[in-house]
Amino acid sequence: MSESFAGKTVLVTGGGRGMGRGVADAFSALGANLIIAARTAKYGEEAVEAIRARGGNALLVLAENSDRQAMKQMVEQGAAHFGGIDVVVHCAAHWVQGEVVDMDDADFDDLVHSNIHSLFWLAKDAARWLSKAPDKGRLIFISSGSAGRQYLPGNICYSSTKAFMNEFSRGLAMEMGKHNILVNTIEPGLVASDRVLGNIGMDIAQALTNTYPIPRPGMPEDIAKAVLFFASSQADYITGANLLVDGGSSMSPMPDLDKILAGTTTGKG
Numbered sequence: 001m002s003e004s005f006a007g008k009t010v011l012v013t014g015g016g017r018g019m020g021r022g023v024a025d026a027f028s029a030l031g032a033n034l035i036i037a038a039r040t041a042k043y044g045e046e047a048v049e050a051i052r053a054r055g056g057n058a059l060l061v062l063a064e065n066s067d068r069q070a071m072k073q074m075v076e077q078g079a080a081h082f083g084g085i086d087v088v089v090h091c092a093a094h095w096v097q098g099e100v101v102d103m104d105d106a107d108f109d110d111l112v113h114s115n116i117h118s119l120f121w122l123a124k125d126a127a128r129w130l131s132k133a134p135d136k137g138r139l140i141f142i143s144s145g146s147a148g149r150q151y152l153p154g155n156i157c158y159s160s161t162k163a164f165m166n167e168f169s170r171g172l173a174m175e176m177g178k179h180n181i182l183v184n185t186i187e188p189g190l191v192a193s194d195r196v197l198g199n200i201g202m203d204i205a206q207a208l209t210n211t212y213p214i215p216r217p218g219m220p221e222d223i224a225k226a227v228l229f230f231a232s233s234q235a236d237y238i239t240g241a242n243l244l245v246d247g248g249s250s251m252s253p254m255p256d257l258d259k260i261l262a263g264t265t266t267g268k269g
Contacts, residue, residue: 003232006031008133009082010231011075011126013065013118014092016043018193019142022220023089023227028056030228035078035085037063037092057082065092066113068121075125085129087138087231090122093161097154108157115161119168123176123183130181137181138231141169142223145189145246162187166242173240182239184230189246192217213248 010027014020016038024034028051036051036058038044044060051058059081063074079085094114096107123139130137146155147162166185173183189212190196192205196217200208205217226245229235244250 003228003234004031005087005231007033008086009033009035009078009084010087010089011035011037011078011085012089012091013037013063013074013122014039014090014142016040016047018091018195019188019191019220019223020089020091021047022193022224023091024051024058026221026224026228027087027231028054028058031056032087033082034058035061035074035082037061037074037078039064039092065094065115065118066110068117071118071121072125075122075129079129084132085126085137086133087140088122088126088130089140089142089227089231090119091142092118093142095158097158099154100157103157111157111161115158116164116168119165123172127176127179127181130176131179133180135233136236137179139172139176139181139183140227140230141165141183141185142227143169143185143187143242145187145244145250147187169242170240177239182230182235184235184239185242186223186226186230187242187244187246188218188223189244189249190217191220191223193220209247209249211252212246213251216247218245218247 005027010032012020012024015024015036024036028034034051036044036047041062048058048060061074061077063070094110096111143165144162146159147166169183169185176183190209209217226243
């Protein structure tokens with residue numbers, strides 16, 4: 001991607017680490033101003049300091065996806081600092097694993113607030129700023145390849161919130177068109193972010209992806225490239241689209257997790 005984003009402001013939720021940080025770094029490298037929204041100050045501060053050390057512009061806003069007022073303040077604070085918002089990338093999400101019969105009501109409520117309510121809040125609050133973008137505002141949601149494409153044990157509640165995201169995004173694209181806003185969604189597969197590697201390690205991530213047509217886990221920059229495309233002038237006639245970026249995992253057989261865990265040593269990544 002050689003297109004410059006100089007002069008544009010990009011809000012990235014979950015921008016302190018993982019895919020969100022990869023997306024933020026990619027936009028910053030192309031000249032954008034970054035609003036880094038993070039739940040944990042430590043990770044957000046590290047992301048902002050790294051961008052500033054490279055000569056970029058970045059603002060940290062602490063925000064919790066499940067908090068209505070925090071989400072609204074995040075948008076308003078970022079827009080006030082940079083004078084507007086051109087692109088919003090919603091990477092932040094909450095994940096809880098467990099079968100339905102075993103899951104606490106409170107854990108399910110957290111999923112709904114963080115992964116569903118936040119979509120409504122963010123779209124509603126950001127629309128008035130995105131609608132003023134000179135060459136169309138861009139709202140890009142980061143979903144999941146597990147959203148209706150592939151069953152993952154213990155993940156149906158999380159995956160269902162991402163399926164909601166996909167449908168919400170498509171409908172929102174219809175509503176937002178008249179407001180000069182394009183809405184698109186990306187479905188990542190297994191991405192070897194710092195968060196994922198902290199849980200399973202690179203050895204297991206690699207073993208889980210050996211049967212993919214592209215036999216490796218995705219990297220944050222793989223997702224960032226897709227986000228940059230949707231935010232670029234090359235995608236100015238695309239809205240309501242859902243792009244699968246998963247190395248072909250949805251076409252691959254489900255790996256035997258028990259066998260992989262029994263024969264693989266967890267690494268630090």
